[in-house]
Amino acid sequence: MNQATxxxxxxxxxxxxxMPVKILLxxxxxxxxxxxxxxxxxxxxxxxxxxxxxxxxxxxxxxxYDLCILDVMMPKKDGFTLAKEIRNQNQQVPILFVxxxxxxxxxxxxxxxxxxxxxxxxxxxxxxxxxIEVFLRRSIATTQPAxxxxxxxxxxxxxFTLQHSQGEKxxxxxxxxxxKLLCQNKDRVLKxxxxxxxxxxxxxxxxxRSMDVFISKLRKYLKDDPRVQIVNYHGVxxxxxxxx
Numbered sequence: 001m002n003q004a005t006x007x008x009x010x011x012x013x014x015x016x017x018x019m020p021v022k023i024l025l026x027x028x029x030x031x032x033x034x035x036x037x038x039x040x041x042x043x044x045x046x047x048x049x050x051x052x053x054x055x056x057x058x059x060x061x062x063x064x065y066d067l068c069i070l071d072v073m074m075p076k077k078d079g080f081t082l083a084k085e086i087r088n089q090n091q092q093v094p095i096l097f098v099x100x101x102x103x104x105x106x107x108x109x110x111x112x113x114x115x116x117x118x119x120x121x122x123x124x125x126x127x128x129x130x131x132i133e134v135f136l137r138r139s140i141a142t143t144q145p146a147x148x149x150x151x152x153x154x155x156x157x158x159x160f161t162l163q164h165s166q167g168e169k170x171x172x173x174x175x176x177x178x179x180k181l182l183c184q185n186k187d188r189v190l191k192x193x194x195x196x197x198x199x200x201x202x203x204x205x206x207x208x209r210s211m212d213v214f215i216s217k218l219r220k221y222l223k224d225d226p227r228v229q230i231v232n233y234h235g236v237x238x239x240x241x242x243x244x
Contacts, residue, residue, distance in 0.1 A: 001181070011040060020045060020046040021044070021046065021066045021136060022045075022046045022065045023038060023045050023046065023047045023048070023065065023066065023069060023132070024050070024056060024059060024065040024068045024069070025040075025069045026050045026052070026056035027049065027068070027069075027074075027091040028051050028071060028073070028074045028075060029054060029071075033049050034049075035125075036069075036125070037124045039098075039129075040132075043129060047065070049063075050155050050160050051074075051075075052077065053074045053076055053078055053079065053223065054077045055072075056082050057085055060089075061089075065093060066094075066136065067135055067136065068093055069098060069128075069132075070095060070096070070098065070115075071097075071098045071099070072097055072098070072099040073099075073100065073102075079097055079110070080110060080113045080153075083095050083097070083110070083113045083114045083115055087113070090216075091114075091160065091170035091171060092173060094117075094136075094172075094173050095114060095115045095172075096115070096117050096118065096132070096135070097115045097117070097118040097119070098118075098119055098121065098123075099119075099121065100120070100121040108209060108210055108213060111210045116135070117135070117174075119131060130131070133221065135173070139215065146180065148180075148183040148198065150183070150222070150225070150228050150240075150242055151227040151243075152164055152165060152227075153222065153225060154223075155179060155180075155183060157176060160172070160173065160176040162179075162221055164224050164225070167219045169221050171196065174199060177198075178195060178199055178214050178215070178218065181194075181195060182230065182238065182240040184241060185240070186240045187240070189233050189236060189237050189239060191236060192208055192211065195237070195238070196211060199211075204218050215230060215232075227242060228240075228241075228243075229241045229243075
């Protein structure tokens with residue numbers, strides 16, 4: 001880790017000097033799991049390591065976690081199934097998939113099951129730690145009050161909730177970030193690369209396809225008020241429109 005990155009981490013951890021960040025790590029390779037756990041603990045994180053998805057789900061039910069790092073290929077219960085079960089109970093906790101798979105369809109499936117990001121093996125610990133830092137820094141940013149009225153909906157960015165007379169929906173962190181960005185730029189066409197860079201930090205082709213999954217989910221959540229539309233400008237981007 002270079003000096004600039006080390007300074008950033010030290011400054012960041014000061015925010016958590018009274019309570020360590022808790023991470024649930026599932027990895028069926030015991031050697032890799034130990035290396036990841038040891039490196040993260042050296043950086044001040046409290047890590048619970050499970051070697052299969054079933055144990056991972058049991059641990060998730062027994063404690064509060066600030067972040068989940070899930071291997072995709074695991075015995076007893078794979079990472080996609082585990083993520084879906086976690087999302088059924090908690091929409092807010094960030095989920096980062098660790099995968100050796102290179103097929104785009106597999107990665108998109110991860111997003112469909114509630115994942116927020118992915119990292120492909122082999123990876124450096126610095127890359128993993130930087131991704132974790134981005135997730136947690138954005139979690140802190142959501143504590144700053146920000147609310148938007150969208151027709152009959154009330155979007156609470158602080159709690160990731162979308163409220164309507166028909167009920168309340170809790171969004172994932174990435175879903176909330178995408179919707180917040182659209183709200184902040186209502187009635188303006190947001191280019192695809194603008195959204196990707198703001199929410200994921202880059203705008204590669206795969207993430208562009210994955211972002212469409214998030215847009216589709218948001219449209220589904222907003223369908224109870226036909227006045228609220230996320231309009232697709234083909235090849236350009238999206239615009240949030242709210243009819244009066």
